[in-house]
Amino acid sequence: AQKVTQAQTEISVVEKEDVTLDCVYETRDTTYYLFWYKQPPSGELVFLIRRNSFDEQNEISGRYSWNFQKSTSSFNFTITASQVVDSAVYFCALSAPSNDYKLSFGAGTTVTVRA
């Protein structure tokens, strides 16, 4: 069985603050993929990043960065210098061969950035 846990339900920050979203996953597979998606108020799920289980190198894309720690089964996401447009629900997801690569999503973290 596979499971994704996002312990933070809601986070509220003031603009320009950094915000880190936690994601912990469970899977019995040794090969798997991790994802982050953003869901703004419009409702569309926007793909942000995909990492495979063999690549633990952290990644930075503009104000976004991701910290993959296989030892703790975590794939955390940090938004640096947050902006109002970052307000959205963020989902962490996992896919693995034992589940036919179907995406399993966490419950999501609602981020509110106040001006």
Add this chain to the structure above:
Amino acid sequence: GAGVSQTPSNKVTEKGKYVELRCDPISGHTALYWYRQSLGQGPEFLIYFQGTGAADDSGLPNDRFFAVRPEGSVSTLKIQRTERGDSAVYLCASSLNPTGNNSPLHFGNGTRLTVT
């Protein structure tokens, strides 16, 4: 280019009625997925198509739910005898191919179904 298109964006229906939700995937994407998202939850898998056939329908909650993709492109999710518990946002996604290099899923805006 055009993304995944879902129609209608909103659907209100009475309990017991039949509804159809449509999904137009990105052109050339062979894999198509339906997910359901209840309020405050992450999307949950319903069914996945590879081409015209349903490769995995293990997420369909019961036999009132059915989906087709007759020509390997547009898909329709059909719900019979709707119940209030079916109220949710139904999301469609497509990808270039479903396994192996694990292409990311591209989602549509969803159809918000409300059963009164």
